[in-house]
Amino acid sequence: MEDVNEDGNLAFKWLKKRGVGGKKKEIQFYESFMYDGVEYKLYDCVYMYKEGLQEPYIGKLTKIWERPENLKKVKVHWFFRPEEISKWLGETKTLENEIFFASGGGEGLANINPLEAIAGPCNVVCVSNDSRNPQPSDEELKAADFIFCRTFDVQSCTILDKMDDQVGGLEVKYIFNRKEGGNVILSSGTIISSETQRILTKTVAYMLKDDAKVDPLPNLVERNTESERHLKNNKYGVEKDKMKVNMLSAEKVENKDKKIKSDDEKSVQLKVAADSNSKQQDKMPSDDVITCEKQNNGKISGDDASFKVPDNSKTWITMNSKEKLKSLGNTNNLEGVLSNHKNRYREFIVTRKPKAESSTWFRPSPWEERLKNAYDEGSAILLHNLKPDYTSEDVEDIIWHAFNEKNCDAKILQRSAAVCSQHYSQALVLLKTKEAAQSILTKLDEECLMLSHERPLVATPCPPVLTKKNLTFFGHLAIDKTIFQNQPREDEAVSTSHFSQPNTIEYDMAMEWCLQQKRCDKWWANLDKQQGLELKKANKDLQLKRA
Amino acid sequence: MEPSVEEKYAEFEQRVKRTIYIDNLSPQVTEEVLKKALNQFGNVKDVEFIPTYFKSCKVNAALVEMESVKQAEDIILEMSDSPLMISGMPRPVRALKAQAEMFDERPKKQQKRIVCYWMDPSHQNFEVANKIKTLVKKHAAEAAFLMEQQELEEQKLHNQQLETLKVNHRKYELIVGAEKEESVKKLATRYGTKLSDY
Numbered sequence: 001m002e003d004v005n006e007d008g009n010l011a012f013k014w015l016k017k018r019g020v021g022g023k024k025k026e027i028q029f030y031e032s033f034m035y036d037g038v039e040y041k042l043y044d045c046v047y048m049y050k051e052g053l054q055e056p057y058i059g060k061l062t063k064i065w066e067r068p069e070n071l072k073k074v075k076v077h078w079f080f081r082p083e084e085i086s087k088w089l090g091e092t093k094t095l096e097n098e099i100f101f102a103s104g105g106g107e108g109l110a111n112i113n114p115l116e117a118i119a120g121p122c123n124v125v126c127v128s129n130d131s132r133n134p135q136p137s138d139e140e141l142k143a144a145d146f147i148f149c150r151t152f153d154v155q156s157c158t159i160l161d162k163m164d165d166q167v168g169g170l171e172v173k174y175i176f177n178r179k180e181g182g183n184v185i186l187s188s189g190t191i192i193s194s195e196t197q198r199i200l201t202k203t204v205a206y207m208l209k210d211d212a213k214v215d216p217l218p219n220l221v222e223r224n225t226e227s228e229r230h231l232k233n234n235k236y237g238v239e240k241d242k243m244k245v246n247m248l249s250a251e252k253v254e255n256k257d258k259k260i261k262s263d264d265e266k267s268v269q270l271k272v273a274a275d276s277n278s279k280q281q282d283k284m285p286s287d288d289v290i291t292c293e294k295q296n297n298g299k300i301s302g303d304d305a306s307f308k309v310p311d312n313s314k315t316w317i318t319m320n321s322k323e324k325l326k327s328l329g330n331t332n333n334l335e336g337v338l339s340n341h342k343n344r345y346r347e348f349i350v351t352r353k354p355k356a357e358s359s360t361w362f363r364p365s366p367w368e369e370r371l372k373n374a375y376d377e378g379s380a381i382l383l384h385n386l387k388p389d390y391t392s393e394d395v396e397d398i399i400w401h402a403f404n405e406k407n408c409d410a411k412i413l414q415r416s417a418a419v420c421s422q423h424y425s426q427a428l429v430l431l432k433t434k435e436a437a438q439s440i441l442t443k444l445d446e447e448c449l450m451l452s453h454e455r456p457l458v459a460t461p462c463p464p465v466l467t468k469k470n471l472t473f474f475g476h477l478a479i480d481k482t483i484f485q486n487q488p489r490e491d492e493a494v495s496t497s498h499f500s501q502p503n504t505i506e507y508d509m510a511m512e513w514c515l516q517q518k519r520c521d522k523w524w525a526n527l528d529k530q531q532g533l534e535l536k537k538a539n540k541d542l543q544l545k546r547a
Numbered sequence: 548m549e550p551s552v553e554e555k556y557a558e559f560e561q562r563v564k565r566t567i568y569i570d571n572l573s574p575q576v577t578e579e580v581l582k583k584a585l586n587q588f589g590n591v592k593d594v595e596f597i598p599t600y601f602k603s604c605k606v607n608a609a610l611v612e613m614e615s616v617k618q619a620e621d622i623i624l625e626m627s628d629s630p631l632m633i634s635g636m637p638r639p640v641r642a643l644k645a646q647a648e649m650f651d652e653r654p655k656k657q658q659k660r661i662v663c664y665w666m667d668p669s670h671q672n673f674e675v676a677n678k679i680k681t682l683v684k685k686h687a688a689e690a691a692f693l694m695e696q697q698e699l700e701e702q703k704l705h706n707q708q709l710e711t712l713k714v715n716h717r718k719y720e721l722i723v724g725a726e727k728e729e730s731v732k733k734l735a736t737r738y739g740t741k742l743s744d745y
């Protein structure tokens with residue numbers, strides 16, 4: 001638990017002061033503070049707690065102050081989840097974990113709240129391609145709880161792709177990612193946003209699945225930086241349009257693009273969308289999207305059965321010049337992209353997943369309830385063959401690294417005496433959606449994720465869960481007014497405990513149960529031993545082959 | 548100072564040693580009942596039930612942390628000597644030493660790194676690894692089957708004992724009834740024996 005002060009409140013401390021305000025200079029503004037063990041700074045994103053609300057609100061702290069009498073206040077500029085504004089989203093496609101920053105003016109833009117309503121820090125990363133936005137690194141993207149690049153105008157109730165110098169009265173530099181750390185990319189035109197690159201990685205990983213022999217070629221990243229340099233030299237002033245193009249919804253592009261349909265439906269499609277900033281450049285084809293299709297030839301073989309391109313894998317690569325587009329369009333370079341992901345089979349070290357909600361404010365519903373819900377939704381899976389000393393956290397980390405699945409909730413099943421195997425432990429994993437669960441199941445089935453000590457991870461769907469406490473229990477007998485051996489035992493005997501005395505029927509029966517227990521123990525021990533031998537043999541095969 | 552990982556784990560190990568694993572518990576047993584039952588032998592510090600999530604697994608067990616390692620060991624010894632009934636009979640509960648894996652929240656043993664990798668399907672070991680995967684699944688199925696068998700056996704024993712108990716009960720009622728009807732007295736006079744012998 002967190003430190004608790006005398007008032008019974010969560011630990012709180014002001015850190016950095018700003019100025020004072022108010023008529024009598026009675027209001028003190030602050031830049032940062034410590035709350036519930038977490039440091040918050042101005043312009044940080046936070047979860048805001050609201051009673052009775054399943055999902056907390058997300059907002060950006062734009063002002064922090066204290067009034068006399070210890071009244072701590074924060075001004076919060078809101079983000080909207082797609083479901084909150086679904087009415088106005090219409091057909092607009094949203095990215096995974098995308099939220100919208102409030103813009104315009106009026107109700108719903110920002111509110112003043114008591115500081116205590118902050119439920120925890122929220123990691124929101126701006127993926128806007130805007131030149132003013134320091135581009136996030138892959139790690140940062142991976143750690144993000146939410147991403148955003150568009151705004152929602154609370155006046156006109158429309159989605160806006162552009163951000164002016166001020167958005168909803170807030171300077172745009174406070175909206176974009178902070179320029180700190182070493183991960184600031186200066187280029188004005190990042191050709192392939194990290195987001196798309198990440199998606200590309202995924203797709204390519206699928207493509208590569210059955211073909212590890214791809215010639216190493218100059219990879220895309222190099223190409224990237226090259227063009228970045230190129231860009232900088234030429235000093236395009238094209239930032240504003242860039243965003244628009246990136247935001248072209250899948251549908252839009254689909255309509256525009258010239259499709260080169262191949263007979264083979266399973267052919268791998270890699271769509272390359274050209275940036276519309278070409279209007280400031282020399283002639284670009286009127287339709288700014290060109291599809292290049294990589295056919296299902298021998299080199300990149302998509303095994304029909306196992307080849308599944310996830311929905312979000314439509315890959316848009318925005319290009320800044322025609323030449324580059326051409327160069328990427330040719331097959332060799334595509335493979336260059338692929339070789340970039342050859343390290344897919346390399347080992348990865350499982351590190352600690354960033355905590356999504358570190359605050360003690362959120363009391364998640366009890367595990368049993370969550371399991372029940374997940375089971376009903378089909379989003380629960382059971383993992384086998386884990387090392388017995390893994391903790392639940394370890395399992396969550398593994399899932400995060402292997403499947404990039406942040407919203408998971410794992411629990412190692414506690415071993416009970418005989419029943420569970422000594423060789424491995426099992427864990428229940430609850431995921432956000434059924435699709436996520438299914439994709440992990442198929443992936444683990446078709447492919448092979450090796451954990452430390454050469455253990456392949458196995459997943460099965462979650463077996464039926466107990467709905468309510470199961471009350472059938474064998475071995476406790478009761479007859480109406482049961483009378484044992486002259487001594488009338490009343491109901492009170494049931495609620496107390498006692499050692500059984502020899503020379504009673506009870507004792508005889510108890511011995512029968514002991515016998516039964518011993519027999520079962522033997523079964524389990526035998527099973528365990530046999531399974532151990534089988535495993536050992538299999539592992540030996542593994543090592544033999546390796547040698 | 549935050550205790551180091553090793554210190555935390557050492558502390559946890561001590562806790563494991565102080566803890567008794569109890570199964571064959573009736574689902575009706577509550578924390579209170581269990582506490583009361585074991586407070587006869589020592590001081591219970593904490594009771595934690597091991598949850599069962601699946602319909603297929605019907606093991607009701609709990610972890611009971613005692614004040615000292617000695618207490619825990621003594622209780623286990625005593626309970627293996629005579630069958631202890633909690634909240635019902637005649638099926639006694641069973642006490643065993645607890646194992647680290649039985650605990651829900653357990654600290655990391657050491658700052659170990661977990662290294663994973665997706666195996667290249669063209670790798671020579673891919674087949675073997677797949678075989679192990681099948682084996683693991685098979686083992687899980689075997690365990691589930693055995694669980695079922697165990698339950699069947701338990702049910703059999705339960706029914707059998709219920710039958711025995713009913714028969715005994717009837718016999719006893721017969722005797723009590725005979726006493727009430729004074730037919731015993733009559734019989735005693737007939738055979739010329741004294742009732743006090745009975």
